[in-house]
Amino acid sequence: MKYNKKWFWLFVLPVLVAFTIIVIIPLLTGIYYSFTAWNGRVDQVPQFIGLKNYLLVLKDDGFKSAFIFTTKFTLVSIVIVNVVGFSLALLVTRKLKMSNFMRTIFFMPNLIGGLILGFIWQFIFVGVFQTIGEAFNITFLQGWLSNEKTGFWGLVIILTWQMAGYLMVIYIAALQNIPKELIEASEIDGANAWERVRHIIIPMVAPAFTISIFLTLANSFKLFDQNLALTNGGPGNATEMLALNIYKTAFTFSKYGEAQAKSIVFFIVVAGITLVQVYFSKKKEVEM
Amino acid sequence: MERKKSLRIILYIIGIFTSLLYVSPFYILIVNAFKTKKDLFVSTLKLPAHWTVKNFQVAADKLSLLWDNTSSFWGSSLFNSLFITIGSVTIIVIFTSMAAWMLVRTKSKVSTIIFFMFIAAMLVPFQAVMLPLVALSGKLGLQNKFGLIFMYLGFGSSLSVFLYHGFIKGLPISIEEAAIVDGCSPWQVFWKIVFPTLKPIHITVAALNVIAVWNDFLLPQLMINQKGMQTIPLKMFFFFGGYSKQWHLAMAGLLLAIIPVIIFYFCAQKHIIEGITAGANK
Numbered sequence: 001m002k003y004n005k006k007w008f009w010l011f012v013l014p015v016l017v018a019f020t021i022i023v024i025i026p027l028l029t030g031i032y033y034s035f036t037a038w039n040g041r042v043d044q045v046p047q048f049i050g051l052k053n054y055l056l057v058l059k060d061d062g063f064k065s066a067f068i069f070t071t072k073f074t075l076v077s078i079v080i081v082n083v084v085g086f087s088l089a090l091l092v093t094r095k096l097k098m099s100n101f102m103r104t105i106f107f108m109p110n111l112i113g114g115l116i117l118g119f120i121w122q123f124i125f126v127g128v129f130q131t132i133g134e135a136f137n138i139t140f141l142q143g144w145l146s147n148e149k150t151g152f153w154g155l156v157i158i159l160t161w162q163m164a165g166y167l168m169v170i171y172i173a174a175l176q177n178i179p180k181e182l183i184e185a186s187e188i189d190g191a192n193a194w195e196r197v198r199h200i201i202i203p204m205v206a207p208a209f210t211i212s213i214f215l216t217l218a219n220s221f222k223l224f225d226q227n228l229a230l231t232n233g234g235p236g237n238a239t240e241m242l243a244l245n246i247y248k249t250a251f252t253f254s255k256y257g258e259a260q261a262k263s264i265v266f267f268i269v270v271a272g273i274t275l276v277q278v279y280f281s282k283k284k285e286v287e288m
Numbered sequence: 289m290e291r292k293k294s295l296r297i298i299l300y301i302i303g304i305f306t307s308l309l310y311v312s313p314f315y316i317l318i319v320n321a322f323k324t325k326k327d328l329f330v331s332t333l334k335l336p337a338h339w340t341v342k343n344f345q346v347a348a349d350k351l352s353l354l355w356d357n358t359s360s361f362w363g364s365s366l367f368n369s370l371f372i373t374i375g376s377v378t379i380i381v382i383f384t385s386m387a388a389w390m391l392v393r394t395k396s397k398v399s400t401i402i403f404f405m406f407i408a409a410m411l412v413p414f415q416a417v418m419l420p421l422v423a424l425s426g427k428l429g430l431q432n433k434f435g436l437i438f439m440y441l442g443f444g445s446s447l448s449v450f451l452y453h454g455f456i457k458g459l460p461i462s463i464e465e466a467a468i469v470d471g472c473s474p475w476q477v478f479w480k481i482v483f484p485t486l487k488p489i490h491i492t493v494a495a496l497n498v499i500a501v502w503n504d505f506l507l508p509q510l511m512i513n514q515k516g517m518q519t520i521p522l523k524m525f526f527f528f529g530g531y532s533k534q535w536h537l538a539m540a541g542l543l544l545a546i547i548p549v550i551i552f553y554f555c556a557q558k559h560i561i562e563g564i565t566a567g568a569n570k
Contacts, residue, residue: 003394007474011390012402014383015445022442023409026417026424033420042423091306094299102303104557105310111549111560113503115521119528120313120542123535127332128316161313166564173565222413225505229528246415247506260419267416274411 033260040256053261062237063262066245069148070221073155073241077220081160082212085167086205092168093175103172107165114162118229121158125150125230151231151239158226163219167212174208175201210281217277221270242266317546321539328536343540351523351541356516363516365523366548372433372508372519373501376440377494380448383441385490388452389482393461406449414443414506422510431511439511440501448493451566455489456482492563495556502549520545 034053036046057063088106092099109117125144133141144150178201186196202209224243227233233240233248240248246266250259320328321343323336330337348354356363391403421439425431430438459482467477505521513522524545527538553560 003390003474008390008394008399011386011474011478015387015441015449016402018383018438018442019406019409019445021424021428022421022439023412023417023445024405026420027412029424030417030420040419040423042420042427088306091299091303096296096299096303098300098303098307102307105307107557107561108550108553109310109313111499111503111553112546113505113521113549115505115524116503116542116545119524119538120317122528123320123332123539124313124316127535131332161310169561169564222415228505243413243415246418250419256419263413263415263419267413270413271411 030260031264033257034264036257038257038260040250040254046257049257053257054265056258057261057265060258060262062240063242063245063249065237066240066242069152069239070223070241073152073223074217074220076152076156077159078213078216080156081163081216081220082167082209084160084164085212086171088164088168089171089175093172103168106168109162110166112162114223114225115229117158117162118226121154121161122230125154145231146235148235148238151234154230155223155226155239158230159220159223162226163216167215170208170212170215171205174205178204206281210278213281214274214277218270218274221273317539317543320536321543323536323539325534325536328539343536344544347527347537347541347544350526350537351520351544352518353520353523353544365518365520368433368517369502369519369548372436372440373498375433375437376444376501377497379437379441380444380497381490381494384445384448384493385452385483385486386478387445388449389456389478391449392453392456393464403449403453406446409446410450418506418510425511433512433517436508436511439507440497443507444497444500448497451493451496452486452489454566455486459485488562489566491556491559492566495560495563498552499549499560502552 033046035048035050037049037052038046088102092103092106096102112120122145129141129144133139145154182200182204183196186200191199222243223241224247227239227241227244228247231239233244237245242262243266246259246262249255249262316332319335320332322339322341323343324338324340327337352363352365354364354366355361361367391399425435425439429435463481464477467481468474472480503521508519508522512518524541527534527541
């Protein structure tokens with residue numbers, strides 16, 4: 001069956017127009033603007049200046065430190081969020097009486113937007129941690145978000161609280177797809193709990209790991225709302241991540257050409273690591 | 289068996305402990321939202337000494353939650369958030385399901401290229417298009433609520449087309465062919481036969497987009513951050529912009545802001561979770 005061209009365009013065009021105006025045109029013009037002395041407007045044709053913006057980006061210490069901070073944050077988040085998410089999935093699939101209740105609770109933070117989440121946790125770190133720290137004389141809980149280290153772990157805690165429940169849902173689906181016979185057979189053969197996890201469960205949920213690592217990677221590398229609401233990059237710019245750095249370059253310092261060059265670097269890195277990660281995970285799944 | 293029983297008890301303890309840890313931020317949010325300023329200063333953990341609802345009145349006022357400065361509901365942040373969310377999700381469901389169906393049913397080079405473009409766009413972070421979009425939308429007169437809805441159609445199209453595409457591929461084509469033989473136009477085939485059978489995936493697409501649009505901060509901040517158009521997340525900066533924070537009001541404001549989301553969650557929980565599972569299998 002094939003519909004004629006008129007019908008094809010009638011159905012496809014509305015979305016395609018929106019997609020083209022909102023995504024494709026800004027992306028292409030954005031690539032061009034990154035090579036110009038752009039002033040952030042579309043009124044006049046900006047002057048072409050070659051790689052000058054990119055050279056400025058290379059020399060920008062703020063961008064460099066944001067890059068390092070973001071990379072560290074992403075690596076730590078991938079491990080912690082996935083370990084927590086997978087553990088929650090194991091916990092709620094053990095047929096406890098409160099499994100459904102726990103599932104609901106663990107997923108709930110995911111519904112709350114990053115900005116509001118960041119504000120809630122700002123109070124917890126600054127207000128509640130301080131109270132507990134002073135009451136029990138625990139110095140470790142005092143002065144949170146006032147230095148890079150606590151800002152970093154604050155962001156990790158927020159993202160874990162928010163995202164682990166989401167990954168849990170993905171892991172639950174994967175765990176439920178494991179044939180019961182496989183587990184029973186291993187029990188008969190005398191495998192202990194750890195051996196079961198290592199040799200049956202982990203290989204069987206490998207595709208879910210791929211998806212989950214991909215999601216955590218993308219979300220933590222692109223983190224913006226939580227960063228803005230929790231620390232706003234501070235103190236100084238110690239906890240400033242890439243997305244926030246780009247935002248401030250444009251809207252605080254009005255360096256549009258340079259900000260656009262940073263955006264393109266950001267885009268290439270995000271797309272690159274995503275493709276590489278998916279490629280290797282798919283390859284590994286087959287081997288396992 | 290004795291060993292198995294003690295293992296279960298340990299699991300219950302872990303379960304209860306983890307659940308408490310997970311709900312503790314909600315506990316903190318709720319107890320402090322009902323405290324007076326002085327009360328909150330004394331302790332952030334205890335239950336309020338005097339429960340007060342005044343914080344909610346003040347916070348709702350500062351958020352312009354139910355009415356703006358001219359006492360009109362139509363300029364309130366709740367209305368703006370609802371209008372933008374419902375508007376965006378409605379057009380996303382209608383237009384992306386139409387496009388996805390046609391892309392599945394048409395086997396041609398153009399069709400394949402268009403679908404590939406939607407998928408490839410998932411790799412593009414918002415920051416890559418942000419600045420040119422701000423400039424372009426100003427020029428095109430899109431920096432208003434309707435323009436914002438149009439932008440959400442553009443940004444939401446990739447994932448939504450992808451989800452519909454996957455679902456429609458699994459539908460039998462024979463009923464549609466029979467309808468064509470009986471003289472239906474493709475328009476009628478889509479609206480009378482296909483659209484109703486897409487119900488499960490409509491709910492999934494709608495749920496995912498409701499969450500994304502309702503919670504979005506950056507796009508409205510760039511496009512409609514002016515009186516009478518602001519959504520709830522934008523208004524939140526009232527409590528966090530200044531130097532001395534009024535935490536009791538902020539907590540009440542934050543609690544008010546998350547109530548709609550929590551209600552939505554309890555109504556649509558099953559579909560949201562199904563949606564994530566479906567969306568993850570890409």
